[in-house]
Amino acid sequence: MKLWGGRFSKETDALVEAFTASIAFDKRLYEEDIRGSMAHCRMLAACGIITREEADSILRGLEEIRGEIERGEMAFTAALEDIHMHIEKRLIDKIGPVGGKLHTARSRNDQVALDLHLYVRKEIKETIALIIALQETLLAVAEKHTDTIMPGYTHLQRAQPVTFAHHLLAYFWQLQRDKERFRDTYRRADWMPLGAGALAGTTFPINREMVREELGFARLYENSMDAVSDRDFILEFLANASILMMHLSRLSEDLILWNSQEFGFVTLDDAFTTGSSIMPQKKNPDVAELVRGKTGRVYGHLLGLLTVLKGLPLTYNKDLQEDKEGLFDTVDTVKSCLALYSAMLRTLEVDKEKMYQAVDGDLASATDLADYLVRKGLPFREAHAVVGRLVGKCVAEKRRLKELTVEELQAASPLFAADALDLLPPEACVAARTSRGGTAAAAVQEQLRKARALLEENR
Numbered sequence: 541m542k543l544w545g546g547r548f549s550k551e552t553d554a555l556v557e558a559f560t561a562s563i564a565f566d567k568r569l570y571e572e573d574i575r576g577s578m579a580h581c582r583m584l585a586a587c588g589i590i591t592r593e594e595a596d597s598i599l600r601g602l603e604e605i606r607g608e609i610e611r612g613e614m615a616f617t618a619a620l621e622d623i624h625m626h627i628e629k630r631l632i633d634k635i636g637p638v639g640g641k642l643h644t645a646r647s648r649n650d651q652v653a654l655d656l657h658l659y660v661r662k663e664i665k666e667t668i669a670l671i672i673a674l675q676e677t678l679l680a681v682a683e684k685h686t687d688t689i690m691p692g693y694t695h696l697q698r699a700q701p702v703t704f705a706h707h708l709l710a711y712f713w714q715l716q717r718d719k720e721r722f723r724d725t726y727r728r729a730d731w732m733p734l735g736a737g738a739l740a741g742t743t744f745p746i747n748r749e750m751v752r753e754e755l756g757f758a759r760l761y762e763n764s765m766d767a768v769s770d771r772d773f774i775l776e777f778l779a780n781a782s783i784l785m786m787h788l789s790r791l792s793e794d795l796i797l798w799n800s801q802e803f804g805f806v807t808l809d810d811a812f813t814t815g816s817s818i819m820p821q822k823k824n825p826d827v828a829e830l831v832r833g834k835t836g837r838v839y840g841h842l843l844g845l846l847t848v849l850k851g852l853p854l855t856y857n858k859d860l861q862e863d864k865e866g867l868f869d870t871v872d873t874v875k876s877c878l879a880l881y882s883a884m885l886r887t888l889e890v891d892k893e894k895m896y897q898a899v900d901g902d903l904a905s906a907t908d909l910a911d912y913l914v915r916k917g918l919p920f921r922e923a924h925a926v927v928g929r930l931v932g933k934c935v936a937e938k939r940r941l942k943e944l945t946v947e948e949l950q951a952a953s954p955l956f957a958a959d960a961l962d963l964l965p966p967e968a969c970v971a972a973r974t975s976r977g978g979t980a981a982a983a984v985q986e987q988l989r990k991a992r993a994l995l996e997e998n999r
């Protein structure tokens with residue numbers, strides 16, 4: 541007999557049972573479900589809706605059930621639909637009909653909403669801790685490479701020299717914004733829905749404030765219909781996760797390029813690469829590729845839930861059960877990607893020589909020559925044209941910019957003097973970019989200091 545079987549005269553079709561059950565995935569919420577039930581039970585007793593003795597018996601039962609599930613002793617079956625029914629049924633089997641009093645003044649609609657709020661709050665905290673760990677790693681690697689010079693790219697064409705520290709720190713700041721977004725979402729996951737009942741509230745003299753207090757929520761939903769319908773906090777989690785994954789995917793793309801024979805800037809550690817079943821020489825950046833690939837499924841979950849929600853009339857509809865698998869998969873995906881990246885970046889081998897060569901034999905100091913002419917009074921647009929002609933000459937003669945003589949520079953513009961040649965080495969280009977947020981050593985040190993301070997604040 542189903543817990544809701546009263547008005548039915550037929551058994552549920554087996555296909556329907558299998559189709560509508562969520563237990564296969566929502567058993568993950570057992571901890572939250574039991575915590576929520578305990579708070580609800582204590583409140584019912586405090587409000588005189590059930591007796592102290594009844595509450596004690598229910599609480600003991602729930603405690604035991606938690607142990608049973610933790611020890612893997614609970615048998616899950618599609619016939620009992622979801623985690624809420626499993627726990628309630630087990631409670632009644634254990635302590636008798638009094639177990640049936642737990643569901644007074646409650647519906648699975650506000651119950652599942654509560655479970656999800658507790659779950660999302662917990663996972664936001666864990667995700668933020670992993671983001672911080674990855675930020676720490678980026679800082680640690682950056683600190684070792686404040687004078688490692690490499691090409692900075694636009695359009696994947698060598699643009700201007702930067703330090704490897706500066707490039708890595710760009711990812712630090714992306715993660716900083718990700719962290720802030722998750723923190724912001726926490727504020728909206730921090731609303732307590734229980735007491736909404738099925739949709740309209742309850743006839744019992746409950747105390748929602750007491751449940752809020754026990755579970756540490758910041759505030760109550762003020763509208764029972766909103767409380768059981770709202771999945772915004774899950775959407776936000778998925779949107780934040782999508783942006784975070786996009787960042788990790790871009791980092792993956794950089795790593796995959798740098799790790800290629802063509803670039804040769806870095807070597808991923810053997811422990812974080814895999815081989816080929818046919819080509820004995822292969823060492824593939826599979827982890828980075830998979831992080832890039834898994835970004836797609838996280839985007840999919842966001843789009844999936846947005847689509848599930850868009851046509852739903854208020855309030856609860858079974859469609860809402862579709863909110864869980866994408867969320868759970870997103871949590872698992874994001875957490876494993878963050879953990880792997882922390883470990884992988886720490887073992888990254890950096891070929892400073894290769895990075896330097898890529899920028900030394902190059903035209904990347906062209907902007908600095910133009911800036912020189914500007915400091916001598918030439919409008920930037922004209923300076924750009926003068927240096928453009930010098931670059932054209934180098935390309936035609938297959939020479940490097942730094943191989944030009946003072947005479948050749950002066951032939952292009954009489955404003956050039958011998959000191960212009962000092963600007964050409966990559967070190968000089970880097971050292972000259974002293975503006976706030978620039979790649980010069982002092983600016984990067986300042987950036988590192990700010991980044992460190994932000995991480996200290998998190999402690």
Ligand code: ARG
Pocket residue numbers: 562566622648649652856858860861
């Ligand atoms: N398993 C359901 C879900 O995840 C729980 C809520 C069920 N409520 C209902 N009225 N059928 O959405």
